[in-house]
Amino acid sequence: MIKIDINKKLHGAKGEMDLNVNLEINEGDFLALAGKSGSGKTTLLRILAGLESSSGVIHIGDEVWQDEKFSLAPQKRKIGFVFQDYALFPNMTVEENLLFVQNDKALAKQLLEVTELSELAKRRPSTLSGGQKQRVSLCRALMNRPKLLLMDEPLSALDPAMRTKLQNEILTLHKEFGTTTIMVSHDPSEIYRLSSRVVVLEQGRVVDDGLPKEVLLKTNGSQKFSFEGELLELIKVDVMFVAIVAIGQQLVEVVVSPMEAKGLKVGEKVSISTKAFAPTIV
Amino acid sequence: MNKLSVKVEKIDKNDKLHIVTCKLGCQRIKVVSLELRDTIKIGSTVELSVKSTNISLAKNFTGELSIVNQLTAKVTAIDKGDLLSSVQVELERFSLECLLTVEATLSMGLSVGDDVMVLIKGSEVFVCG
Numbered sequence: 165m166i167k168i169d170i171n172k173k174l175h176g177a178k179g180e181m182d183l184n185v186n187l188e189i190n191e192g193d194f195l196a197l198a199g200k201s202g203s204g205k206t207t208l209l210r211i212l213a214g215l216e217s218s219s220g221v222i223h224i225g226d227e228v229w230q231d232e233k234f235s236l237a238p239q240k241r242k243i244g245f246v247f248q249d250y251a252l253f254p255n256m257t258v259e260e261n262l263l264f265v266q267n268d269k270a271l272a273k274q275l276l277e278v279t280e281l282s283e284l285a286k287r288r289p290s291t292l293s294g295g296q297k298q299r300v301s302l303c304r305a306l307m308n309r310p311k312l313l314l315m316d317e318p319l320s321a322l323d324p325a326m327r328t329k330l331q332n333e334i335l336t337l338h339k340e341f342g343t344t345t346i347m348v349s350h351d352p353s354e355i356y357r358l359s360s361r362v363v364v365l366e367q368g369r370v371v372d373d374g375l376p377k378e379v380l381l382k383t384n385g386s387q388k389f390s391f392e393g394e395l396l397e398l399i400k401v402d403v404m405f406v407a408i409v410a411i412g413q414q415l416v417e418v419v420v421s422p423m424e425a426k427g428l429k430v431g432e433k434v435s436i437s438t439k440a441f442a443p444t445i446v
Numbered sequence: 447m448n449k450l451s452v453k454v455e456k457i458d459k460n461d462k463l464h465i466v467t468c469k470l471g472c473q474r475i476k477v478v479s480l481e482l483r484d485t486i487k488i489g490s491t492v493e494l495s496v497k498s499t500n501i502s503l504a505k506n507f508t509g510e511l512s513i514v515n516q517l518t519a520k521v522t523a524i525d526k527g528d529l530l531s532s533v534q535v536e537l538e539r540f541s542l543e544c545l546l547t548v549e550a551t552l553s554m555g556l557s558v559g560d561d562v563m564v565l566i567k568g569s570e571v572f573v574c575g
Contacts, residue, residue, distance in 0.1 A: 401462045406480060417480055419569075441499040444572075446447065 170220035196359035214238035244305030265307035295326035390437035471538030478568035
């Protein structure tokens with residue numbers, strides 16, 4: 165069991181903010197950390213890694229990483245950290261990048277095999293693609309057999325096809341090593357595919373915590389196909405109305421009956437929903 | 447997905463709203479729609495579809511209904527689940543799948559070979575993209 169109960173005052177874009185997180189994470193869990201930028205996700209990862217100070221406690225199993233009067237040095241915490249920008253040593257080969265963390269050739273070989281990087285072991289990072297670099301940094305993060313793997317938007321710089329490929333590899337590695345993982349992500353499909361639990365931060369506080377499907381599925385009563393949008397226009401057509409609604413980057417049209425139209429005002433946020441039975445998928 | 451290839455026979459229009467009447471074999475199917483692509487005009491062949499959850503069936507039906515599409519078809523297959531049945535019908539030369547409750551399937555005594563009326567609201571029919 166991993167127990168995190170930390171507190172830190174942050175100076176965010178909207179003034180002072182209290183990062184206040186109290187979580188218990190089961191060993192082997194894959195937890196996704198979601199929330200708007202500035203909600204404290206990255207800071208939480210940095211606190212866990214020991215890169216930032218905070219008050220409170222961090223217990224990893226029976227090890228104490230932090231309590232009221234003690235903080236274990238970052239290099240003594242058994243942690244793997246994967247950053248969005250890879251952070252590999254440019255002057256070392258792929259293999260050397262891994263062995264630098266821990267001189268365990270057998271483990272390096274195994275990791276490179278799982279991620280199909282064996283043939284690139286002697287190459288330098290500058291000769292690798294973005295996806296390959298991120299796979300190397302993922303392998304490197306697992307070299308010290310971490311108790312906790314932290315990933316900060318690890319796939320957000322990659323194209324969709326490479327993302328899917330790396331998601332599969334992350335899953336494979338997670339199955340193989342069972343490392344307790346916390347991953348910051350904004351991508352619902354990524355969260356759904358990889359994680360067993362999602363924690364949503366808002367202004368430094370946990371506002372949602374549950375199974376990915378429960379947290380991510382936007383519903384409206386029994387309607388499972390639901391979007392938030394802005395009502396741009398309500399056009400009278402024949403006896404009915406057509407509502408023009410902006411959802412994300414897209415406009416949609418919805419037919420509205422005269423009675424329904426009475427309750428709508430242009431410019432307002434609206435919820436568009438229908439039952440899961442209605443939409444067509446191709 | 448249910449697909450019907452039809453020929454456009456008539457287009458009624460009021461501003462953004464259209465009702466398109468199409469010939470489906472020797473029957474007619476109507477589509478209520480907002481804006482139409484300009485490739486849809488009288489005489490053109492278009493592909494229509496309707497979600498299988500939006501189709502109702504009637505057997506030995508008499509009376510008046512507001513549903514504009516009342517088409518005759520024949521049941522060709524029934525696959526019963528615990529709660530829902532997937533019923534296939536042959537409508538002209540096309541095959542349509544309808545999802546009904548098992549309860550309805552049983553109470554209608556629906557079986558393969560039955561003549562049925564396929565009921566689809568005009569607003570549930572759409573032109574394929």
